Structure formats: C-alpha cells, structure tokens
Amino acid sequence: MEPVENAATVRYADAAGLPDALRGADILFVWDFLSTAVPDAWPSADRLRWLHIASAGVDPVMFPELRDSDVVLTNSRGVFDNPIAEYVLGLVIAFAKDFAGSLDLQRAGTWRHRETERVGGKRALIVGTGPIGRSIARMLTAAGLKVAGVGRRAREGDPDFGAVHASDDLAEHIGWADYVVAVAPLTEKTKGLFDRRVFAAMKPTARFINVGRGELVVTDDLIDALRADEVAGAALDVFETEPLPAESPLWTMDNVLLSPHMSGDVVGWKDTLAELFVANFEKWLAGERLDNVVDKKLGYVPMGAEPR
Incomplete structure (x- = not known):
C-alpha cells in the first residue's frame, strides 16, 4: 500500500x-x-x-x-482464476483415484488393492462462464475431460466450453456430466440454483464441486441427495454459513470433501x-479507465467489458 x-x-x-x-x-x-x-x-x-x-x-x-x-x-x-482451476483439477483427480480412501486405509494399516477411475474422457459441466470458469474449463480439457458450460444465455461454439446452456435449463443438462462444478457469481438469479430438483437430475455416479458461493446451494437438499445416493460425492469449499457449523452432517459424510474457503488462496x-x-x-x-468494473445490475464484470 x-x-x-x-x-x-x-x-x-x-x-x-x-x-x-x-x-x-x-x-x-x-x-x-x-x-x-x-x-x-x-x-x-x-x-x-x-x-x-x-x-x-x-x-x-x-x-x-x-x-x-x-x-x-x-x-x-x-487473481484467483488459475489457483481455483488447479484446485478443481486436484479434486477431480482425488475423487477419481480415491485418495481419501487410500489415506483412510493407510491410517488403519490396511493393504487393500482397488481399481480407480479414469479422468480422461469424463464429462464436466461448469456452471459459471466467467474468467474462473473458463480457466477451469481449459485445465480440465487439458487433463482429457470433455467440458460444457452453463451461463445466462445458451450459445454454441464457445472457445472454452463449446456448448453453453442457459442456467434456466440446468436440470435438463446436468445429467450429462460426471462432474458438476459450481463457480457462478451469487446473484438473485443464482441463489439456491442447486436445489432438490437439480440434484435429482444428476447422474447417481456424478460428483458435485462448489468453489463459487455457498448460497448457490440449498445445503439440506444436497445432504438429502448424498444420503439417497442421487449424487455420488461432493467437494465443498464454500458454505451457506461459514465457518461450517460443528453440527452439520457434512463433517462426517464419507463421500464429502470439505475445505475452509481456500480454493483460490x-x-x-x-x-x-x-x-x-x-x-x-x-x-x-491519472484519470484513466479502471479495470474490473462491475455491472451492478448483473453483479459481476461482463465478459469483454472495456476498462472504465
């Protein structure tokens, strides 16, 4: 300073x-x-x-x-684009290769051979098409995943996502994905976007990753979906209430990875x-235009926005 x-x-x-x-x-x-x-x-x-x-x-x-x-x-x-993208890639690999299971077995002194999943060829739906979402898309693509995006408007031929679906149609497209990554900005339109209906439409083998905002998710609906095996697992870096309350069931769920709002740090x-x-x-x-001017009606910096 x-x-x-x-x-x-x-x-x-x-x-x-x-x-x-x-x-x-x-x-x-x-x-x-x-x-x-x-x-x-x-x-x-x-x-x-x-x-x-x-x-x-x-x-x-x-x-x-x-x-x-x-x-x-x-x-x-x-500031956070590449660090968060690296974090998401790490979570995808951790799920596919069952690192949490290996650590549990190591601590128990148990030798148990298992088979793990491929990362290449899996599908990732990235909900949020801003700079962080684009960095995630590029990194997952480099790791061999197929990606698509969800944003305000549907479009084809996006350089990072290929297809982008409208957020209003999320439930119709979420079943395509093996990994669903939430990184959308929190607005009145996206608050509670991931609810019971959306989780029920996911593949039962899919994993949900939230590195956006906790309020994007109806937490009780996610917990119910995990318990009902409608969603195979979740990695959560953000929560509706932070710190995560000690009584939250998420702390002790075997199919959940938690971190304390640190994915970009x-x-x-x-x-x-x-x-x-x-x-x-x-x-x-100097009287020059500022970088990163937020459109206060949208709640984020529009893509391609000129400095102000």
Missing part, C-alpha cells in the same frame, strides 16, 4: 470504526471481503466515488444503496490482491 499512502490520506479501519473512516473518503478498499460492515456504514459515505473489493465475488457489497448509487464498483477478477495471494488495487489506484489518479 506504500504507493497509495504516498499519494493519498489513507485511513485503516475495522468494522466498528468504518463509519468514521468513511466520512469524506473518495475511495473505499474492502480488504475483508467477507465483512458485512459496509451496508451499515453506508450513510457515512458522503463523497465516495469508487469502491474496490479484494475478491472476485461482490455479493457482500451488493446492497440496494450501492447498486442505486453512482459509486463505481470494481473487483479483483483475475495460494502463497502470495494477499500481496497480489494489494498490487491489483494499487495498479487501479494509479489509473484513478
């Missing part, structure tokens, strides 16, 4: 101090991207012109007052987030 501190008055604040710090500020950098403090402090934003959030998802700050204001919203698109990621903001701040000072 040194370049910013050299050019501007910088105030650092926690949630309690945010209202006072926000008065008179032109720019707000939301470093704690899970914080819910901004809506409550919004009445103090008396001259704010730009809000930047240190995440790809912007749902924590997409409250009505910001959406209806003239404040420019930018996100940290690009690689060594050095915090420095990269700060550097991205600094680069945009320098554009702000």
Whole structure:
C-alpha cells in the first residue's frame, strides 16, 4: 500500500470504526471481503466515488444503496482464476483415484488393492462462464475431460466450453456430466440454483464441486441427495454459513470433501490482491479507465467489458 499512502490520506479501519473512516473518503478498499460492515456504514459515505473489493465475488457489497448509487464498483477478477482451476483439477483427480480412501486405509494399516477411475474422457459441466470458469474449463480439457458450460444465455461454439446452456435449463443438462462444478457469481438469479430438483437430475455416479458461493446451494437438499445416493460425492469449499457449523452432517459424510474457503488462496495471494488495487489506484489518479468494473445490475464484470 506504500504507493497509495504516498499519494493519498489513507485511513485503516475495522468494522466498528468504518463509519468514521468513511466520512469524506473518495475511495473505499474492502480488504475483508467477507465483512458485512459496509451496508451499515453506508450513510457515512458522503463523497465516495469508487469502491474496490479484494475478491472476485461482490455479493457482500451488493446492497440496494450501492447498486442505486453512482459509486463505481470494481473487483479483483483475475487473481484467483488459475489457483481455483488447479484446485478443481486436484479434486477431480482425488475423487477419481480415491485418495481419501487410500489415506483412510493407510491410517488403519490396511493393504487393500482397488481399481480407480479414469479422468480422461469424463464429462464436466461448469456452471459459471466467467474468467474462473473458463480457466477451469481449459485445465480440465487439458487433463482429457470433455467440458460444457452453463451461463445466462445458451450459445454454441464457445472457445472454452463449446456448448453453453442457459442456467434456466440446468436440470435438463446436468445429467450429462460426471462432474458438476459450481463457480457462478451469487446473484438473485443464482441463489439456491442447486436445489432438490437439480440434484435429482444428476447422474447417481456424478460428483458435485462448489468453489463459487455457498448460497448457490440449498445445503439440506444436497445432504438429502448424498444420503439417497442421487449424487455420488461432493467437494465443498464454500458454505451457506461459514465457518461450517460443528453440527452439520457434512463433517462426517464419507463421500464429502470439505475445505475452509481456500480454493483460490495460494502463497502470495494477499500481496497480489494489494498490487491489483494499487495498479487501479494509479489509473484513478491519472484519470484513466479502471479495470474490473462491475455491472451492478448483473453483479459481476461482463465478459469483454472495456476498462472504465
């Protein structure tokens, strides 16, 4: 942050101090991207012109007052694309090769030969066609999987997905996939997208992977589908409630892999987030167009959007 501190008055604040710090500020950098403090402090934003959030998802700050204001919203698109894609590929391989089962047998001191699954030739449906979804598609394709996408609109001939199906038709196409990867942004349209009807339409041998937002999934419906063998397994990095409550059945289910919202967090990621903001701040000072401007009606940066 040194370049910013050299050019501007910088105030650092926690949630309690945010209202006072926000008065008179032109720019707000939301470093704690899970914080819910901004809506409550919004009445103090008396001259704010730009809000930047240190995440790809912007749902924590997409409250009505910001959406209806003239404040420019930018996100940290690009920082997490390849790390999350690597994480998803790792999960696919872990499922196919039963690494969890091998570790359990190792801990039990049991020698048990098994056969595992091929990765090449399997099918992956990636729900979310933004930069992270595209990086996942390219990585899974390189590993030999066949991929398709799900986005706002159906289309053919996409360079990364081939076919893209409309999210309204998800239940009609989800049965095609051996792996279903949720990476869509959280919007009013995608909240609860994966519900009982969608899980019932999956192959009973398919695995579900969520590296998007926990609220994309109706958790109780997923648990029921796993218990009923409608879905063979799940790998979850995000949850409706974080941390995941101790009483959640997901903790003890044999066919579930859990991680604490870390799929994009690689060594050095915090420095990269700060550097991205600094680069945009320098554009702000120079009167240049900003990168990663979010369409506040859509809730994400549109593909092919020009800097603003």
